Amino acid sequence: MDNRQKEINNLKDYKYGFSTDIENIQAPKGLNEDVIKFISNIKKEPEWMLEFRLKAFERFKVLKEPDWQKPKFTKIDYQDLYYYSAPKSMKDKPKSLDELDPKLLETYKKLGIPLQEQARLNGIAVDAVFDSVSVATTFKDELTKQGIIFCPISEAIQNHPELVKKYLGSVIPTSDHFFATLNSAVFTDGSFVYIPEGVRCPMELSTYFRINASNTGQFERTLIIADKGSYVSYLEGCTAPMRDENQLHAANVELIALDDAEIKYSTVQNWYPGDKDGKGGIYNFVTKRGLCKGKNSKISWTQVETGSAITWKYPSCILKGDNSVGEFYSIAITNNHQKADTGTKMIHLGKNTKSKIISKGISAGSSDMTYRGLVDISSKAKNSTNYTQCDSLLMGNKCGAHTVPYIKNKNSESNIAHEATTSKISEEQLHYCQQRGLNPEEAVGLIVNGFCKEVLQQLPMEFAVEAQKLVGISLEGSVG
């Protein structure tokens, strides 16, 4: 058995499926004003933050769960969930990593995210979120020197209220859709990033999300602000234990790029996808939206979606500033009974705005994959262009691949081009690879990696290697 085969065998099952036995503090089950007040209280939030939450909750009460999506799921009982869960040891915030519960450190070590100084990944600052709270943020000092703020959002609410107040809800308002509004009401933690004017962030910033407690919804909120002329690259990774029930993950991510700023946001999403028969797994219903507020700003989304029972998200760009650029690169892989309905929205409002969408979907087993996207060029967005390419690859005849693009052009000086193809791996390609000594599985791996390359290239180095492996593992057992 060669090395690759060994590696695959080791990883055949979801290797992040363990759960950590740790004492928790939980909010009472259910969703009501008291629970929201509980969350706000335990976080020692100022009055305006509680108002923000309650306003969202008011709105949430009149909203209905949407049902237009392709993957159908059994109704979620929002009263049967815990909206707050935190390791008990986090109640009085540990001042340094040395005071952190060893069990937590152990968990992150198992996940391959070392938080201790000596073992830290070179050049990546990590904010680790465990259930509802952020447990550790690394490399803080180094970042502070440059004026960069990278901390849990609960801390930012305390320490930088002027920034949070100004930008929180400015891209995803409290009056948004069902899941976003739910998040606004009950979000517990997440990351906050502020890059000051003219600063190029010297390292990758990263958040690692982990759902541990059962029956818990994870609602984190991320807010990234890139001030004039700044640059930041941000990574996000996620895992969860294997459980039989479906768990809800409804995060909100808001990005704001001011004049000449650039934000690069990469996600490697590997939530527990459920077992081979489609039992369990995470419902990943996430709202991600970026606002290119200033001139010449740029927001780029890269996502590798391999996990979750249902992935339902559309990272979007609102291109408001003139000459702003939006990009979306995506690989979505579904296997077994996984379902994905993902894509992007590019809303062109400013002049000379450009957007590019590259989406690669691979479905195998009995899974179902949908690309759904919107390109909307408004009448004021003169001289704007969009290029969209979405390719789907089908493996086996029990899976489905669908493409649903909405294309709206209201401007005669703007151009939109859209292309989509659906096909399978050709016999010739397989034959060619096998003839040269690769076994069928390796051949498929090679071809799929080639298929995804355009997107994988967009990821930062360390992630790209990881993602490439993940692509291979996700498709395990789907050949032949």
Place this chain on the structure above:
Amino acid sequence: MKEQLQKDFDSSIKNLSLSQKDIEIKKFCLNNFIDKGFPNRKEEDWKFSDLNQIIKNNIGELSFYNDQASTNKVDTSVFVDGLEHNKIVFINGRIEKIDFEYEKKDQIEIIDQSETINEFKNSNSLSDLNNAFTTKCFKILLKQGYQLAKPLIIYHTTNSKIWSKNINLRLNFELDKDSSLRLIDLFNDTSEKNFLNIFYNFELKENAVLKNYKVDKLENKNIKYSFNNIDQDKNSISETFILSSGSNFSKNEINCNLNGVYASAFVNGIFSLNNDKHHEIRSIINHLTENTKSYQLIKSVLDESSKAVYQGKIFVNSDAQKTDGYQLSKAILLNKESEFNAKPELEIYADDVKCSHGSASGSLNDDSIFYLMSRGLSHQQSKELLINGFLLDVVEKITDSEIKNLIKNMIGIKE
């Protein structure tokens, strides 16, 4: 609107000799329509064209009763010159003439189906409206092996006698094995502000060939909805060409079911719009068995504040291996007020398929205009030449040369 519907329904039922059961079915359809009303933008299929709003803004109150007793004089001047053809003439929704003068009479059967209700594979409320109010319905049956010698032209004529009326039409066609039909729908409207609701059903048996050309060229203020359902058996071919230009609002829907192996469907369309016209083509090609093929090409030229919508869907069933599906829509926006919306959709459940779609929209290419102008053409001439070439591409897809020339003349496209 509800009282008007009830009243008009009662008066139209009175003139028909329907069985109690059929009346019940018609009543059921009417009630369905009353419940749902005209389709609006909340329905996914009507997202880009809110018919309810369009009718409200352009017509206001509609009446639904059509007096079928009084005849209209057929105006022969509207007939197409220079092409021998069979005719069916509708005037204000009433069939005035069915004339197959060039055909063998024993090979074509015209069956009166007015007293039977047929279901349409269409879930929108307009099919209920059509079912409730159609009073006359014929089925045209082409017998095995018979190929029509001359094309059939259906003249849809409306005149100024009607106003704010809803007209419902229905025709059924059955093409038996090895038969073929060339069918042109020609719209001649001199009326204003009416809503036409047209349903066709085609049944194509083995090796049958259907060529349907729908030409809506004449300027008019009417609102049209037309739905074609095409069921195709083994080896059959359907070709649909749509010229969408004249009416104030028009939506053509093609629903094509490829039930037999080696069946193929072609849908080609041109939008040529100006003023504040709003047109839509929605096609659904269902690949239901293996080795079927579909090809679609839609091109639009949009001027002033006109709006075109193309929603095309390719559906591939899990049994439909070796499907070949292709779809392309292109639009030129000539004015900053004009708008093009597209939703090219793929829904695929089989892996050994070749499906693709493309969509592009934008302005006329400046480089091309520069090239032509530098060779002595004026700006206007260059523009016309480019548009001509752009649209010619679609017209060239018409496989019948006689009709191709006829349509070229109608649009004024030069070679």
